[in-house]
Structures are given as structure tokens and as C-alpha cells.
Amino acid sequence: MTTVSAYAATSPTEPLTPTTITRRAVGPHDVAFDIHFAGICHSDIHTVRGEWGGAKYPVVPGHEIAGVVTAVGSEVTRYAVGDRVGVGCFVDSCRECPQCRAGEEQYCDNPGMVGTYNSVGRDGEPTQGGYSGAIVVDENYVLRIPDALPLDKAAPLLCAGITTYSPLRHWDAGPGKHVAVIGLGGLGHVAVKLAVAMGAEVTVLSQSLKKMEDGLRLGAGDYRATSDPDTFKELRGRFDLILNTVSANLDLERYLKLLKLDGTLVELGMPEHPMSVPAGALIFGRRRIAGSLIGGIAETQEMLDFCAEHDVTPEIEVITPDYINEAYDRVLASDVRYRFVIDTSPLR
Ligand code: NAP
Numbered sequence: 001m002t003t004v005s006a007y008a009a010t011s012p013t014e015p016l017t018p019t020t021i022t023r024r025a026v027g028p029h030d031v032a033f034d035i036h037f038a039g040i041c042h043s044d045i046h047t048v049r050g051e052w053g054g055a056k057y058p059v060v061p062g063h064e065i066a067g068v069v070t071a072v073g074s075e076v077t078r079y080a081v082g083d084r085v086g087v088g089c090f091v092d093s094c095r096e097c098p099q100c101r102a103g104e105e106q107y108c109d110n111p112g113m114v115g116t117y118n119s120v121g122r123d124g125e126p127t128q129g130g131y132s133g134a135i136v137v138d139e140n141y142v143l144r145i146p147d148a149l150p151l152d153k154a155a156p157l158l159c160a161g162i163t164t165y166s167p168l169r170h171w172d173a174g175p176g177k178h179v180a181v182i183g184l185g186g187l188g189h190v191a192v193k194l195a196v197a198m199g200a201e202v203t204v205l206s207q208s209l210k211k212m213e214d215g216l217r218l219g220a221g222d223y224r225a226t227s228d229p230d231t232f233k234e235l236r237g238r239f240d241l242i243l244n245t246v247s248a249n250l251d252l253e254r255y256l257k258l259l260k261l262d263g264t265l266v267e268l269g270m271p272e273h274p275m276s277v278p279a280g281a282l283i284f285g286r287r288r289i290a291g292s293l294i295g296g297i298a299e300t301q302e303m304l305d306f307c308a309e310h311d312v313t314p315e316i317e318v319i320t321p322d323y324i325n326e327a328y329d330r331v332l333a334s335d336v337r338y339r340f341v342i343d344t345s346p347l348r
Pocket residue numbers: 040041042043044046159160163182183184185186187188205206207208211245246247248249267268269270271292293294331332334336338
């Protein structure tokens with residue numbers, strides 16, 4: 001066991017504070033790595049503020065983790081000391097259920113994936129995330145970061161990247177497809193870049209036109225304010241696919257009407273409270289509403305390789321760990337362009 005510095009939440013209302021945590025001894029199948037960067041995902045905030053219930057304090061958040069391998073177990077075959085690696089939202093799963101066998105470990109139901117934090121590992125110990133100096137993870141749940149991706153920009157891809165890549169692939173975003181992205185935040189801005197790289201025509205639906213210049217620079221062909229009622233009149237029936245990345249409740253009926261016949265709106269944002277959908281909004285136009293959870297290990301590697309090949313990287317603001325609480329406030333105020341990434345060197 002080793003002791004490492006970290007930042008933890010101790011209750012839903014207190015700011016995160018410095019602490020120390022232990023990491024397990026490197027087992028035969030484990031990879032130990034120094035964490036260089038950790039992204040701040042809105043899910044970290046939902047979790048530590050108790051909005052999803054069930055947080056087990058103290059919680060060290062962080063599931064967008066990038067770093068460099070410092071030790072490997074005796075049976076490890078895929079990684080060596082010095083490799084650039086990452087870890088996303090989960091660090092283990094049963095490996096036996098149909099989903100695990102199909103490489104969709106995020107949908108493991110036996111009893112479920114082991115989250116990178118706020119979960120319990122196979123050793124019975126609580127898992128703690130990336131706002132820390134180092135971590136030990138089974139090699140099967142570690143990703144390789146391609147040389148073309150700097151570690152700070154690779155970090156957000158481990159959640160924001162795969163969460164948007166997976167549904168874009170699943171619902172065939174590509175040439176000739178009209179894709180809308182609701183919310184230009186951490187997930188949303190990566191979704192725009194990925195969908196553009198896949199060849200789709202992309203529209204951003206944001207609360208205002210404040211970030212329009214950025215959205216168009218990222219490759220969107222159209223950018224509309226959802227505060228303007230004309231947006232919903234003019235874009236009616238326009239889209240094959242809508243990705244909703246908003247962390248708060250929306251009036252989904254208005255957005256469903258923007259879908260073409262057989263179009264799909266995919267929920268990626270997970271707000272605290274349920275959202276109601278009138279049946280008619282689905283029935284007319286045979287529209288679908290779906291959800292999607294991050295992505296499996298193989299698809300996450302595919303996404304990283306795709307980003308390296310197509311030069312897709314997030315726009316980030318690198319911060320020191322003592323700025324985490326202000327960063328949380330800024331994320332909540334939609335004042336993020338477009339992902340905060342913690343330089344964890346003070347924690348090593
Ligand atoms: P984020 O950076 O805060 O982005 C969310 C964006 O939503 C904001 O930038 C803002 O964009 C828009 N928004 C915020 N409040 C709004 C409101 N009241 N009304 C309308 N629009 C609003 O968050 P994120 O890290 O991208 O995460 C987004 C959501 O996805 C969170 O709920 C998170 O938990 C969830 N998530 C899900 C998965 C999954 O596997 N499904 C994975 C990761 C995260 P504009 O300013 O452009 O309007």
C-alpha cells in the first residue's frame with residue numbers, strides 16, 4: 001500500500017479539501033501510474049453534492065485521468081513503466097456477464113461496473129478517483145494514450161470523449177446526417193468536434209449566442225439560441241440525431257419536435273430530477289428517446305485513436321488543485337471553456 005495526496009469531498013455542502021488516501025499494493029495484473037492530469041466532469045459535481053444520492057464520503061472524484069506508468073505487476077502484458085495511460089469512469093466489472101463479454105463493460109449487470117470513485121472494488125475497499133497523485137488499476141481497465149495526444153488534453157476524452165463518441169457511432173453519425181448537440185459544455189464541445197470529424201452536419205443548441213463564435217470554430221454549421229422561440233419553429237423536423245448534454249431539466253417535448261421521422265434524441269445529461277415526456281411527442285414522427293452511458297474499454301481505445309488520427313482534442317483550462325471549488329462554481333454557472341483539467345503535480 002502507498003499513501004498519496006488527494007482532494008476529497010466530505011459532505012454534500014462542504015468544499016473539497018486536501019487529504020491523503022491509500023492505494024493498494026500492485027497486484028500481478030495491476031498497473032500503477034502517476035496521475036498527471038484529471039478532468040472535472042459535471043458528474044463529479046452531481047456526485048459530491050449528493051444529487052444522485054448514495055455518495056459515500058469522503059469521496060475523491062475524478063474519472064478523466066491521464067498519467068505515466070510507474071510500476072506493473074508480474075502478469076501484466078500490455079503496459080510497461082513509462083507508458084502514457086489513462087483511466088475513465090470504471091476500474092473493474094464482472095468480466096462474465098453478456099455485456100462484459102461483448103466489450104460493453106459499462107453496462108455490466110453482475111452487479112455493475114466498479115466506478116473509478118464512490119464505488120467498492122473487488123478488494124472490498126472504496127474506490128477513489130483522479131483528484132490525486134497516483135492510482136493502481138487492473139490492466140484490463142487501463143487505456144493507452146496515443147503519442148499525438150498531450151496528456152492534459154487526453155484526460156477529458158476518458159469521459160467526455162467516449163460519452164459522446166459512443167452514441168455518435170451507435171446512431172451512425174456521418175456524412176448526410178444532421179446532428180444537434182444541446183449544451184456547449186464539456187461533453188457538448190467534444191461532441192461537436194467528434195461529429196464534425198465523422199462527417200455529420202452539426203448544429204449547436206445553446207442557451208444563448210454567447211459562445212457562437214467558438215461553436216462555429218469547432219466546426220458546427222449552425223448555432224442557435226434555445227432562448228429564442230424561433231429556433232424551435234425554424235428547426236422543426238431537421239435532425240436525425242440529437243445529443244442532449246445538459247445537466248439540468250429541459251422541456252424535452254420542444255426538442256423532440258426537432259427530430260425527423262424515426263429520429264432519436266439521446267439523453268447524456270443526467271439531471272437530478274425526472275423529466276416528463278408527453279406520449280404524442282414520440283408517437284407523431286415515430287420518434288425515439290434513448291440513453292447512453294460512457295462506452296466500453298475497446299470503444300474507448302478506438303475513440304482515443306480516432307481523436308489522435310483526426311486531431312480532435314478538447315479545449316481546456318488547466319488549474320491547480322486549490323482551484324477545484326471555484327472551478328465547480330464556474331461549471332455550475334456554465335462558465336467553462338470548455339473543460340477544467342487539474343494539473344495534479346502538487347499531489348504527487
Ligand atoms: P457541463 O460542462 O456543465 O455542460 C453542460 C452544459 O449544459 C452547459 O455548458 C450549458 O451549455 C448547458 N446547461 C447547463 N445548465 C442549463 C440549463 N439550466 N438549461 C439549459 N442548458 C443548460 O457538464 P458536462 O460535464 O458536459 O456534463 C453534462 C451532463 O452529462 C451532466 O449531467 C453529467 O452528469 C452528464 N454525463 C453523463 C455521462 C453519460 O455517460 N451519460 C457521462 C458524463 C457526463 P450552454 O451554455 O451552451 O447552454
